[in-house]
Amino acid sequence: GENVEQHPSTLSVQEGDSAVIKCTYSDSASNYFPWYKQELGKGPQLIIDIRSNVGEKKDQRIAVTLNKTAKHFSLHITETQPEDSAVYFCAASGGQLTFGSGTQLTVLP
């Protein structure tokens, strides 16, 4: 089955700096890669996703890149703000979603 590894597990950045979270996956058949943001005590919310026919996707301050050859994908958040502080999960799917272990992002004011 699919295995998704996510790094780092914790990340602290200064407000205004960029944050990068990286994930690798094992199943070359996976072709859908969503990212979720989970605030404390709440369910994860989809923030951006990318499919295997695309190498990069942007939505305002958030971007995701995908390298299918290397089987890794990354989330980039620019101009970070305190409200970006949350746990972020990557996932990969060729059928069922398999999630990474999460990254606790803290944006320091």
Place this chain on the structure above:
Amino acid sequence: SQTIHQWPATLVQPVGSPLSLECTVEGTSNPNLYWYRQAAGRGLQLLFYSVGIGQISSEVPQNLSASRPQDRQFILSSKKLLLSDSGFYLCAWSLGQINTEAFFGQGTRLTVV
């Protein structure tokens, strides 16, 4: 628009007691439904998924079971809770099994004491 409701939000249960968590989806038909568990500081583990009424697939052997009595209702149950069942339980839905977005409920924090 589609919404997902999950309750209760928090639950404290003694070891050996039964469990019933309920999830309903509004605004869509024939969704795929999922139960995930999230242990403290860990990722999301898929427990059960269902593609239709009465159709349940189990991903991990558990002290838990799931049922789907109606198209948009998904129930997570246990006859006798264990301490290790403590965690954050999340219900989710999607409109397809492959390569579609999954939308999560707000979760239930279960503490077994």
